[in-house]
Amino acid sequence: MVIVWGGLGSYRRALGEALVEAGKANRSVVVLDADTPRSTGTLVFAEAFPDRFFNVGISEQDLVGTAAGLAVAGKIPVAAAFAVFLMRAWEQIRNTVARDGLNVKLVGTHSGLSDYMDGSSHQCLEDIALTRVLPGFTVVAPADTVATKKIVLEVVLEHKGPVYVRLGRDNAPKIYDSSEEFPIGGSKTLRDGSDVVVFSYGAMLGVALEAARVLEEKGVSIGVVDVYTLKPLDVDNVIRLARRANLVVTLEDHSVHGGLGSIIAETLAEHAPRKLVRIGVRDRFGASSRSYVELLEYMGLTPDKVASRIMEALRCV
Amino acid sequence: MPLRPRRNSAARVPSVDGQAEAWSKTYARSVSMLERVAERVRSLVIRMGLLERSVHVGSSLSVVDILVAIYFGRGLRRSGSRPTERDWLILSKGHAAPALYAVLAVAGVLSEEALYTIRSINGLEGHADASVEGVDVSTGSLGQGLSIAAGIAYAMRLDGTDGRHRVFVVLGDGELDEGQVWEAASTIAHLGLGNVVAVVDANGYQLDGPVDEVKRKGDLLGRWESLGWEAVVVDGHNYEGLLAALDHADSSPKPVVVVARTRRGKGLSVLEASGGQYIGEGDGWGS
Numbered sequence: 001m002v003i004v005w006g007g008l009g010s011y012r013r014a015l016g017e018a019l020v021e022a023g024k025a026n027r028s029v030v031v032l033d034a035d036t037p038r039s040t041g042t043l044v045f046a047e048a049f050p051d052r053f054f055n056v057g058i059s060e061q062d063l064v065g066t067a068a069g070l071a072v073a074g075k076i077p078v079a080a081a082f083a084v085f086l087m088r089a090w091e092q093i094r095n096t097v098a099r100d101g102l103n104v105k106l107v108g109t110h111s112g113l114s115d116y117m118d119g120s121s122h123q124c125l126e127d128i129a130l131t132r133v134l135p136g137f138t139v140v141a142p143a144d145t146v147a148t149k150k151i152v153l154e155v156v157l158e159h160k161g162p163v164y165v166r167l168g169r170d171n172a173p174k175i176y177d178s179s180e181e182f183p184i185g186g187s188k189t190l191r192d193g194s195d196v197v198v199f200s201y202g203a204m205l206g207v208a209l210e211a212a213r214v215l216e217e218k219g220v221s222i223g224v225v226d227v228y229t230l231k232p233l234d235v236d237n238v239i240r241l242a243r244r245a246n247l248v249v250t251l252e253d254h255s256v257h258g259g260l261g262s263i264i265a266e267t268l269a270e271h272a273p274r275k276l277v278r279i280g281v282r283d284r285f286g287a288s289s290r291s292y293v294e295l296l297e298y299m300g301l302t303p304d305k306v307a308s309r310i311m312e313a314l315r316c317v
Numbered sequence: 318m319p320l321r322p323r324r325n326s327a328a329r330v331p332s333v334d335g336q337a338e339a340w341s342k343t344y345a346r347s348v349s350m351l352e353r354v355a356e357r358v359r360s361l362v363i364r365m366g367l368l369e370r371s372v373h374v375g376s377s378l379s380v381v382d383i384l385v386a387i388y389f390g391r392g393l394r395r396s397g398s399r400p401t402e403r404d405w406l407i408l409s410k411g412h413a414a415p416a417l418y419a420v421l422a423v424a425g426v427l428s429e430e431a432l433y434t435i436r437s438i439n440g441l442e443g444h445a446d447a448s449v450e451g452v453d454v455s456t457g458s459l460g461q462g463l464s465i466a467a468g469i470a471y472a473m474r475l476d477g478t479d480g481r482h483r484v485f486v487v488l489g490d491g492e493l494d495e496g497q498v499w500e501a502a503s504t505i506a507h508l509g510l511g512n513v514v515a516v517v518d519a520n521g522y523q524l525d526g527p528v529d530e531v532k533r534k535g536d537l538l539g540r541w542e543s544l545g546w547e548a549v550v551v552d553g554h555n556y557e558g559l560l561a562a563l564d565h566a567d568s569s570p571k572p573v574v575v576v577a578r579t580r581r582g583k584g585l586s587v588l589e590a591s592g593g594q595y596i597g598e599g600d601g602w603g604s
Contacts, residue, residue: 030471030472030475051475052475054471054508056500056504057500057503057504057507059497059500059501059503059504061460061461061464061496061497061500062464062467062497062500062501062504064464065461065463065464065465065467065468065497065501066464066465066467066468066471066501066504067468068454068461068464068465068468069464069465069466069467069468069469069470069471069472070468070469070471070472071468072400072405072453072454072465072468072469073400073401073468073469073472073473074399074400074401074472075468075472075475077468091458092458092461092464092497095455095457095458095461096454096455096456096458096461096465099455100447100454100455
């Protein structure tokens with residue numbers, strides 16, 4: 001397994017390619033964007049299927065409502081926008097898409113810290129908290145470009161019902177071979193270990209794997225799990241792995257309040273209480289920076305910093 | 318009054334369309350019959366309001382003639398089994414659900430008994446809910462219906478049925494405060510979705526008072542026209558005018574908005590006089 005953390009792969013390019021493939025496979029697939037097709041990656045779909053793409057302009061609430069209408073009328077709408085601006089339409093997502101259980105696929109790009117240069121207004125650290133609370137919603141967050149393509153195709157062509165897909169920008173690690181499959185509702189145990197188990201997803205999965213490599217050199221037995229389906233959670237796997245470890249860690253580029261930190265805390269508290277360290281963004285907004293790695297450094301989310309936090313916590317277990 | 322045709326036990330969508338279409342064939346253009354239907358609908362709304370005092374009676378009564386004109390006058394048509402092969406009606410002002418439920422009861426889609434379960438556990442939801450047979454889309458949060466209509470109309474274009482079928486959206490005039498209405502109005506005009514018909518139930522009131530006192534609504538026709546809509550204004554309690562406007566919308570290549578001037582509480586003199594929403598004085602608090 002080759003791990004490259006810190007950004008290389010383009011989630012949005014992978015999204016565009018997956019959408020074109022989905023569009024070829026099913027004529028009911030319609031893609032909508034809110035003036036950002038060059039940023040989200042939907043542009044390639046627009047060029048391939050001009051009749052089945054439209055830009056509603058800078059109006060995310062209308063984006064979600066229009067997608068709802070397309071779903072009501074039997075189409076498979078994919079609505080893409082910067083994650084933080086898609087959340088502007090949270091109430092539309094709740095009251096129209098979720099309440100009627102519509103087959104709408106929402107894709108939030110530029111999530112987490114991926115949009116490092118644009119700063120706190122554009123960095124979405126709350127989208128998982130906001131979507132996982134919606135009844136009937138499925139929430140997925142692919143870690144790399146292979147996972148992005150597979151998961152987007154799966155949720156668009158196979159899965160019925162509302163889905164939120166959380167994507168970054170061009171900060172994808174390289175983790176999976178193209179043969180890997182990602183059934184919705186599953187998780188992937190990428191490393192096994194008895195001292196620590198780290199649950200992560202999205203771009204931070206690369207950081208988790210690199211931190212694990214660093215810690216392994218120091219003699220720590222550490223497992224890493226890709227929780228690519230945040231809802232519904234693969235509860236059995238989480239409990240099984242947590243029970244075997246002395247310390248459980250969550251790692252995410254999202255607020256630990258409402259994100260995977262909360263998800264695992266809730267699950268462990270109910271089923272398998274364990275010492276838990278939640279690493280992510282804690283009750284604050286992001287910030288502009290000149291590079292992605294610089295921002296991760298600033299937020300304490302580089303492999304070295306994550307490894308130190310885990311070592312510290314292990315001393316206290 | 319023999320106004321309830323037998324209940325059609327077919328699937329949800331066909332039964333509504335079938336009934337409404339059958340009704341429109343029988344009664345279309347018979348203004349006196351439409352008025353009798355409306356009288357029956359109003360009496361059902363008032364009964365719901367007497368039974369459960371939180372029912373939005375004033376807003377429901379103002380929209381009755383609009384809904385009756387669409388359902389029974391113009392009729393909702395169907396040409397096939399796909400969702401794009403039928404007309405749609407979205408009650409964007411979802412708090413007027415009692416009027417829609419009553420129309421569905423008169424059409425035989427819902428039972429009269431069902432109406433009296435309104436706002437009770439396992440009964441009819443307080444706001445329009447798609448789990449209720451005959452309700453196309455859940456609403457209740459204002460400003461969202463027109464966007465949904467845009468999506469349905471675009472799907473019809475993709476399936477080549479936009480020439481045959483219309484998407485009706487009924488909004489309130491207070492609802493025009495919502496920015497999303499104008500996002501959607503722009504989208505619809507820009508994409509040239511000429512099969513969308515918006516009807517504004519302009520009863521002049523919103524929750525906190527007369528619409529222009531709460532926040533100025535501007536030129537109700539001009540706002541739409543400037544975006545590329547055709548706007549017509551009618552008396553929302555006059556069937557000749559309503560049906561003529563709906564006829565016009567059927568032939569217009571542009572999206573049409575019908576601004577229907579109505580009275581809140583129409584048919585119930587105490588509410589007509591006060592512009593109020595609820596039967597009885599209440600405790601002075603809103604819902």
